[in-house]
Amino acid sequence: MQDSYRELFLTESEEYLSVISNCLVKLEENPADLSSLNEIFRCMHTLKGMSATMGFDKLTQLSHHMENLLDELRSQRKKVTSEIIDKLFATVDLLEKLVEEIKAKQESKVDINPFLQDLKDIFTQEPDVEKIASGSTGPAKKVLEGNGDIEFSEEELKKINLAKDLKHNIYKVKVIISKDCVMREARAYLVVNNIKRSGEIIKSLPALDCLKEGKFDFTFTLILETKETQETINRVLLTISEIEKVEINSLEINVRPAVAGGAASSATVAAPAQHYVKKIQSMRLPVERLDKIMNLMGELAIAKIRLMQISQQYKIDPLEDVSSMLDRLISSLQDEIMQTRLLPVAYILDTFPRMVRDLARKQNKQVELEISGSEIELDRVVLDEMSDPLVHLIRNAIDHGIENPEERSAAGKKPNAKLLIQVSRQKGQIFIEIADDGRGVNFTTVKNVALTKGLITEAEAVGLDEKKILDLITLPGFSTAKKVTDISGRGVGLDVVKSKIESLGGRLEFETEPGKGSRFILTLPLTLAIIKAMLVKVGNEVFAIPLMSVREIIKIQEEELRIIQNFEVARVRDEIIPIIRLQKELDIKKLALQLDAAEDTSLSVIIIEYGTKAAGLVVNQVLGEQDIVVKPLGALIKRTKGIAGATILGDGKVALILDTMSLR
Numbered sequence: 001m002q003d004s005y006r007e008l009f010l011t012e013s014e015e016y017l018s019v020i021s022n023c024l025v026k027l028e029e030n031p032a033d034l035s036s037l038n039e040i041f042r043c044m045h046t047l048k049g050m051s052a053t054m055g056f057d058k059l060t061q062l063s064h065h066m067e068n069l070l071d072e073l074r075s076q077r078k079k080v081t082s083e084i085i086d087k088l089f090a091t092v093d094l095l096e097k098l099v100e101e102i103k104a105k106q107e108s109k110v111d112i113n114p115f116l117q118d119l120k121d122i123f124t125q126e127p128d129v130e131k132i133a134s135g136s137t138g139p140a141k142k143v144l145e146g147n148g149d150i151e152f153s154e155e156e157l158k159k160i161n162l163a164k165d166l167k168h169n170i171y172k173v174k175v176i177i178s179k180d181c182v183m184r185e186a187r188a189y190l191v192v193n194n195i196k197r198s199g200e201i202i203k204s205l206p207a208l209d210c211l212k213e214g215k216f217d218f219t220f221t222l223i224l225e226t227k228e229t230q231e232t233i234n235r236v237l238l239t240i241s242e243i244e245k246v247e248i249n250s251l252e253i254n255v256r257p258a259v260a261g262g263a264a265s266s267a268t269v270a271a272p273a274q275h276y277v278k279k280i281q282s283m284r285l286p287v288e289r290l291d292k293i294m295n296l297m298g299e300l301a302i303a304k305i306r307l308m309q310i311s312q313q314y315k316i317d318p319l320e321d322v323s324s325m326l327d328r329l330i331s332s333l334q335d336e337i338m339q340t341r342l343l344p345v346a347y348i349l350d351t352f353p354r355m356v357r358d359l360a361r362k363q364n365k366q367v368e369l370e371i372s373g374s375e376i377e378l379d380r381v382v383l384d385e386m387s388d389p390l391v392h393l394i395r396n397a398i399d400h401g402i403e404n405p406e407e408r409s410a411a412g413k414k415p416n417a418k419l420l421i422q423v424s425r426q427k428g429q430i431f432i433e434i435a436d437d438g439r440g441v442n443f444t445t446v447k448n449v450a451l452t453k454g455l456i457t458e459a460e461a462v463g464l465d466e467k468k469i470l471d472l473i474t475l476p477g478f479s480t481a482k483k484v485t486d487i488s489g490r491g492v493g494l495d496v497v498k499s500k501i502e503s504l505g506g507r508l509e510f511e512t513e514p515g516k517g518s519r520f521i522l523t524l525p526l527t528l529a530i531i532k533a534m535l536v537k538v539g540n541e542v543f544a545i546p547l548m549s550v551r552e553i554i555k556i557q558e559e560e561l562r563i564i565q566n567f568e569v570a571r572v573r574d575e576i577i578p579i580i581r582l583q584k585e586l587d588i589k590k591l592a593l594q595l596d597a598a599e600d601t602s603l604s605v606i607i608i609e610y611g612t613k614a615a616g617l618v619v620n621q622v623l624g625e626q627d628i629v630v631k632p633l634g635a636l637i638k639r640t641k642g643i644a645g646a647t648i649l650g651d652g653k654v655a656l657i658l659d660t661m662s663l664r
Contacts, residue, residue, distance in 0.1 A: 305649070338530065390432070393434045505645070531628060532547040604619050
């Protein structure tokens with residue numbers, strides 16, 4: 001089996017299972033939601049066909065039995081109950097496990113028989129085969145094979161007339177499947193799929209629905225319209241395993257013209273839509289290839305900057321024209337490549353309704369999840385790294401924040417708790433807010449737990465304000481859980497969330513109100529690859545400040561600065577802004593340039609903002625705006641305060657990227 005087919009199967013299977021899980025959550029909330037039920041059936045039917053084609057028997061059997069049950073629900077021969085929903089959820093979990101085994105290329109050790117038996121037990125009676133075969137509630141049409149005639153509907157006769165007008169062949173294809181074939185419906189599916197590539201199936205005996213569900217003997221007949229020869233059709237079908245015999249004969253049939261007078265109209269002789277070649281609108285690419293393209297794009301951006309510096313240095317007009325054109329083209333190319341890395345946040349949020357549902361049921365709590373802004377796009381790398389922190393926060397909210405229905409009722413709240421995930425975008429940053437209306441954080445409990453675990457001393461505990469008490473929650477090893485469960489209690493949670501977000505150049509903020517609930521706000525960069533930055537000089541060193549953090553650049557005099565509570569501040573348009581001298585903060589005094597007394601003594605200040613706060617960074621010189629390629633730092637200096645990464649300048653020198661949020 002080619003790896004490309006396997007990868008395609010795995011990708012599509014994961015997508016279908018995700019859709020099924022979300023639709024099951026909706027169906028559990030509203031058992032009359034027929035659209036969700038139809039969507040589940042469609043996805044499961046496609047998954048079954050894909051599994052059969054790839055030869056994954058356990059997946060095929062399990063999805064086939066689940067499809068049968070879904071058909072019973074869809075036809076309203078059975079009602080949707082909580083027991084059935086639980087069985088369907090359990091089956092989806094098993095399907096996901098089987099897909100994971102295929103991804104890991106492991107031999108499956110999962111026993112699916114108990115699940116198959118559970119699905120079979122739900123059936124109380126077999127469906128009416130006659131009704132299914134006819135495709136309606138009326139009696140099935142009589143079918144005479146062998147030397148007799150075949151009955152065709154008026155629509156089928158029209159198709160045959162049209163095929164004759166187009167000089168196409170009409171064959172009667174009889175397929176006999178081996179008696180030892182376990183999944184004859186899968187073989188029939190393969191036959192139908194392969195034969196559709198050669199033409200159009202006008203009629204199937206028995207009906208296609210019966211073939212899909214295995215409700216036929218080991219023989220079936222297809223009436224095929226095609227341009228191909230009998231030999232070609234025969235060769236295509238005999239490549240399929242477990243096909244014992246194929247009989248192909250030209251169908252000699254005299255039918256009356258579908259159009260009065262025997263002449264076909266111009267509309268009739270027009271080729272059917274399926275004969276036109278469809279244009280490819282989208283394609284799948286492996287992530288590794290996109291990453292390689294992005295790396296090459298980064299190198300190209302660096303080369304572009306170098307070329308522009310050379311053209312400005314030597315003032316060669318033709319070179320300046322070419323470099324200006326390259327600048328525009330490479331910038332456009334860069335934007336397009338960046339778009340290929342963006343994925344909607346829904347890519348990870350779509351799995352949360354099922355997770356919330358399972359966690360809430362496990363804890364006997366009632367939780368209503370609301371998600372907004374999931375269509376906002378984020379860099380794939382950031383999105384990958386964000387899934388675990390978000391899961392931690394959701395589990396934390398359900399386990400610690402949200403009360404059980406009895407506690408909520410006693411506190412005058414509705415039994416159903418609200419959990420909100422809201423995504424928004426502003427100035428090149430993504431904000432993800434997770435809020436609940438639970439019990440909030442008890443400051444006294446947090447302080448006592450921190451003392452008990454030795455995370456703070458008695459002296460440190462005295463005088464802690466609410467903000468500093470909340471910061472204790474993010475310390476490694478902190479947990480208020482009374483016992484260890486599979487959800488929490490191991491002291492691993494918010495410390496992991498905070499460190500992960502900060503490693504991405506983001507920040508974690510949270511608010512709480514005892515008895516009312518808590519809010520966690522994650523601020524993240526839109527991308528980690530190529531960003532716009534302001535280059536500045538501090539002493540003899542060049543630094544890059546992400547442009548999304550820069551509000552403005554101003555000049556102020558030394559005498560305008562004031563000292564408030566040991567901090568330097570400046571008044572900028574009726575706003576008091578703290579001043580940070582980068583030369584002192586980054587400890588590069590020895591590299592500072594000595595200024596002559598005659599030179600300008602005003603300070604260059606870059607005003608940065610983060611959320612509702614602002615600060616002023618004092619630099620020696622502002623070099624200008626530039627696109628930079630973000631390069632990660634090694635593990636040794638990765639956690640250095642104030643440094644978010646590095647970049648390579650046009651002259652080949654390395655400049656550090658400032659983490660403005662940690663410089664406060």
